[in-house]
Amino acid sequence: MNSPRQLGRRAFLRGVGGALIALPILEATHGSAWAQGRTPAKRFVVVFRHGGTLSNIYRYPADTESWRLDGTGAEQGHDYWTPLDQGEALRLGPIHSVLEEHKDQLLVITGVDSQNGLEQCPYLGDHRWANKTILTAGNAEPDGPDEVTSLSPSIDQVLAQRLSQATSVPFSSVNLMVGGHQYGTPFFSGPRQPVEGESSPDRAFATYLGAVSSGTPDPALVRQRAKGLSMLDGVIGNYRRLQPKLSTVDRRVVDAHLTHLRELEQRIERLAISTCTTPTINQSVEEGDAERVGPIMADIIVAALKCGLTQVATLNIADIITPWLGEPFGPVGYDIGHSLHHVASDIGEEGSQYPKQAEWLQEMVSNRQWCLGLFKRILEGLKAVPEGEGTMLDNTVMLYTSEFSNGSVHSVNDMPLLLAGSGAGYFRTGRHINCNLLKDHPSGLKYRSRTSTHNLYTSIVNAFGFPDEHFGNDQVVFRGPLPGLT
């Protein structure tokens, strides 16, 4: 029981418990530090949407030339994601149009494959495998009969770990979810270690903003924190006593549990007493009410970043149809976004539902725009915070993606990848980066790529000042950053 760490804790509680209150964390990280001319802190935000976007790419085996669907035949395949211009000048596509006013701060990246998804997914595209590879660019493996797990961390968690080592924050990452039908988390903090997002607005608020006060700290809160530390100390003791008795497999479980308990501990220690203005939320919002949950989650992310509680945030949006515009498409009941997408073949010129094509497209595009609207809400929240000579957005990198491009065929080629924020001037924004080697083909329907998410994530890690030459598993042909971003 008397490890140095725990003695340190007790000393901390008895000795400086009160003194820690003195310096609000916001000022500690965002006030004097910049005044001394240090590099601005950088933040990373991922918004992930389950079920793919509206793309006309067809999946194809690696190393063969393939095609885009022209949007008229039995397979449908409208493209509402790709910018209207194949070149560098950014002309936003229909889904992106909600971000028009922020165009200068965007980078739309096309022609990039999820190479690991391609290599590992059954049928070159499977929900579970695609989810486990899209943000990790790593290997996955089956986990029981129905699940797949990742063997490497996702880009957000790699950055969360590194950034929180460099700058102490209460939450190494804030992880939220707009719940509903979905295909498993794409976020991993290590091998077989999933990161799940909180889907209840109340709990999300309590977890991430509950200990933040807007004025003089409540003495009850100070006492609560001390009790929390004491309590976790006791729980940790019980897990540690079990450790030596365990097999290798069981140790993984208990080690992970202990790591998480320590993270909870760290949250309390690092939170000190933070004063910051937090949003007020309507406590009556139910988890299933996506249209109201989504904006609240976006606001919590903005508040957590603004208050310096974290440097990394993830928002995981389930495969939901929001808003619901009209009657279900025939026969009945496409209440899951992806099911609606799977009706694509009926909506094409030769399909039985062709008369409903316009309605279908409106529904699909609105839905994707709604999801991107949450991205926009975070973006605008950050843009409203002055920082240095610009705004908080300028010192942030935001990524929007999904596990598929064309959800209807489960394609992991030509992934939907959208960046916002230059990462303190690292990326040259306001452009379209097109990695399709056949982008100049007159038909506009040819596709070939030698670029993977491996490259993009290497670029992102570099943007945060880490000189890595590679991200993800060892795909030699996909080493190095993605050219042309900086």
Place this chain on the structure above:
Amino acid sequence: MDRTKVSIRPSGLVWVAAAICGACTGLVGELPVQSTTSAPEPKVDGPIAPELLVPPPKDAAEPQLRRLSAPQLAASVRDVLGIDDGDASEFLIPIDESTIPSLLTVERLRAAAAAVTSLRAHHRFVPCAVDGAGTEACAQEFIETFAGRVFRRPLTAEELDGLMTTYREAQTQFGFVDSLDLITEVIFQSPQFVYVFEEGRDEPGLPAGLRRLTSYELATRLSYFLWDTTPDDALLAAAASNRLDDDQQLGAEVERMLADPRAKAKLIDFVTRLMELDGTARHVSIEEAVKDPNLYPLDNPALRQAMRKEIGEFVGRVLDEGGSISELFLSRQAYVNGPLAQLYGLSDGPSRPDEWSWVTLPSEQRAGVATRAAFLFVYAAPDIPSPIRLGAAVWRDFFCYNFPPPPPEAADVKIVPGEGQGQDPSIRRAVENKTSADLCRGCHSKMNPAGFAFGHYDAIGQWQDEERGTTPAGVAYQTAIDASSQLIGSDVEGAFDGAIALSAKLAESRQVRNCFGAKLWSTAFGRAPATGEEKSLAWIQARLAESGSLKEALVDLIQSPGFRYVRKAP
């Protein structure tokens, strides 16, 4: 339904393997598909080999640390504290997709422990005044009693010491009662509660590496297996006095537990899960299934609730009468209310929704669970029945035979009766046409025929003498139903006609009984059988093949060495 994992398609789209559908060889697309058939398959042709019925030698697998399921956590907290389900529901934490806990789970456990502690229900375990200054002796007695109850066994000296240290440190800062509350939060998050960890104990004469479960470990296995909750006082008392070591006394204890309503609820839940009525990664639950209101005006939430109740009551009755698998598939006894009687086409049944009674269903239309509304309802599309889904379900649910997942385009291939198929507009013909490509046939040649047996039921489970529908051209059609069927590659091969005959096949199949045995095993351990347990499982399966009784299989399972011993590396 916020955690279903793979694409579900509540629509008329049916899984049809299209252009790149792999054959069912275990290889689909580029990757080997993991075989999910759960049990080593004993030989099933001919009479049961006598050696299989010889009680298995003492052997067992290495135990694995197992986290209690969310319902088990909540039920345990409820039973220990004597609070209601609602108050314990904070422990209904979404289940992690991996065995490795997520940070969110650990945070939710913390919050749940804090929430139930704030109810102060644990104060009744405090042997002195909670609002007084308290004494260390009082705190120690509380910790010993309460933690012992939550941990399902007496504390070790080391555990008591650890908790007392935490208590003493807390007490100097926060006072007596707050420190007891703090300790209570610790107890509800501790591994001794959240996980099941088994060490066993040495026993003379056991083969090397094998250990007997301690009495308390056995009590815990029994309780979560049969009741899905923490052991009650009587079971803990039996463990304390080592009565569970004695076969006879163990048998008596198991009998007491089986007579409890919780055991029945657990077995009903077992059958409900087996039939996937709560929804799975593959399809939605009874409640969430989408049905076309224009085609099925009878359908409403109350009817679905009634279907669920009917299955529960039916399984309960079969269990009361001995738990016969044959009866499960063949009995025509049904507990129905007015709307269900209407669905079953009964003229002399109850008429009002709140009027329930036992009836006998018509012999030419219905048999046991596979012909009941709930089963037929979840495996149908919104508008038409789905032979493909039903066929896959028969193999998966009853034979433990899993097909590899269909390719994504399969979901885009729609079964449209009357669509370009000559003179025969039937669903059966449409299914055959759409699955006739060579690459589809690997799976569908086995899947479809099993599903065709259900031709006489519509998408909500009503009997139909003839198939009626509308072609894409808007022409109403009416056609004879061909329900001729086969269970290809099973131990009950051979042509038959309709779902009653199919039920008879299921009732007599030894493969089906083996499947039930394997699934019972997985329910008991929360995992598939592992090395060291094969003989225990094979024995349980052989006994089940002979007795045909689920209830007896439960007792066999508990009596088997795999349940009572563990293997530990020296």
